[in-house]
Amino acid sequence: MNHSGASGGTRGLSLRRSHWIVLGAVVLGVALIASVLLYLWPVLALLDNRPAVPARGVPAPAKPPPPLDSTQRINILLLGSDNDQKFQQNALLSQTMIVVSIDPKRHQVTLLSLPRDLWVEIPGHPSAKIDLAFAEGGASLARATVERAFKIPIHYYAWIGLNGLVRVVDRLGGVDVDVLHPVLDDNYPNDFSDSGYGTERVFLAAGPQHLDGRHTLQYVRSRHGDLLSDFGRSIRQQQVLLALQQRMAGMDLVTAIPTLARDLNGHVKTDLDLVRLTQLALFMRGMHGGGVHQAFITPYVHDATSADGQQILVANWPAVNAYLRQLFGADLLS
């Protein structure tokens, strides 16, 4: 009896112990999932910030994104806008348009700047400057316009406003840039004045230096003091993109990503999903300066005046297409 009694007691004890183990595992699992969600909640919220369904008449993306395990080229359309108080928030021009083309097979990245004043056909609209596409139909129309004009399949887009850029740079602790020439602008738009209409004087010395968010914005945005005007600005924008990539390469992404995402909510829009974003971030971390090719179509455009009197840029399309074939090879749309 004693024996069997002892045996029953032991069984009861081990039963209770296994209950505790299961309960502990469940609590641990729930805590783990909760921690993961808490950690990534800002990122998920940011990536959920997608545009509305494309308006009627806007063509669907020409090609779906390549599968995650593929080595096919991925093209992302980067859009940047003035979004201060003087603009309607749902009709912003895209002052910056850069196609970031990632070629995993060759381990190369091409940055192709598209001039904002370029005169193009906008699907469903009269011909206009390319920056109008984003204002008229958001990212989907900007994507369709680029695909039609340049035959580059755009798999994803990412849009950032003025405040977004400042926040990204500040959150990363600034960027290190070799300022290509002294930047002087007596009539720089005061991006953060209440009305959005003020101006301020800007000076950035030339040479290597560390820029905070506000000065980075001035560097990529000022054009009044630059002989190359918008082209000069494109060069500087690509330079800052590379500096951001280098800055992120030295960072602890595990802790940086959620904070960055929290800061950027409302200032960035993208249709990149979390897994793809992570995949690309890791790819970019492994990139060296030599693997990045900066491209401009400036040699193949010329100044002109539109029928309605706008100062525009007109492309020599055969020359542009030949240049794009050099850059993208067979990856262009037919």
Add this chain to the structure above:
Amino acid sequence: MRPVMGAVLAIAVIVGAGCTSSGTPSHDPGRVVMPVKRVAVPGRLYLTKSRTLYRFAGTRLTALLRGTTVKDPAVSPDGSRLAFVELQAQSSSIVLSDVLGQNRRTITPAAAAEGALWAFAPAFSADGGHIAYLTDRGKQRSSPQNLQPNDLGIWMEDTAGGQPRSLVAPVAYTGGDSDPTFRPGVGDQLLYTSYLYGGVPLQPEARLSWLSVRTGARAYLSPDQARNFEPAISPDGRFVAFIHGSPAGDDLEVMPLEPSYRGDPRPYPTEAAVVLQTGMVSQPVWAPDGSAIAFLKLMNGSFDLFILPVSAGGGQLRATSAAEEVSHGSFLDADSRLAWSP
């Protein structure tokens, strides 16, 4: 469930790939930090950090001119006077003072008939009697409806007072000229950087330039379609250290100087320059005895002060040992000049 799966996958990828920090100091500590092994700085070396002026002397660091927003310190050849830029919200002035920052005298106006003015990069002449600086003085008044260039030109005036005069008028819409520095040992030679555009399509370029203040003769010492800037002349006037910018980095190089120039020398002396330090380097300055060059270099995301011992022999200048780190993770102002006096 999809976001949860995505989150878990992303975490796995990030952690699995070992995306941890590679040592970059992500943020400015807000002060000048010395390395564990302190390096003694001979003489007095001036620099700015967050627009505050600091002086290194031996292993001592002293903040000067507290409450004044300072850029581009310069020291007279005898070490008795300072010149610096005092920054206001949207203008700046050149100020002269003694080495403690007392007895200040502002020599350039913050505004004039043409509007608010900038003034930067003061440089003493070899005898300390003149000072050259950059300013947008003489520009036309500009507005958003009537945009006018406001590039920086090089001006000079007596330190004792007197009328300033323009030495070099900038090319419009280039940003203008930069980095004026007098050549020690001679009274009338100035080196500076000309910012221009060249090539097809046009690209920004920076050319080392030589000027005779007396005759107005000028020469380029570096080619077009390249970026060579921030010249610093050795105390004996024989060598010039400068930064050579390229997509690969901003290297510190050094080249010999001829006694004088008649037109552009060919080949350009930069083509035979010796690389002293690679990386992202800025603001070279010579030790008063010519035995070292100090500069700022980007290390782990922060610009810090380094001193490189050098020696001349056989008409060449070479580094005699590796550069020593004087500050560490301090985020010094890399857009502000250094000054070094006995």
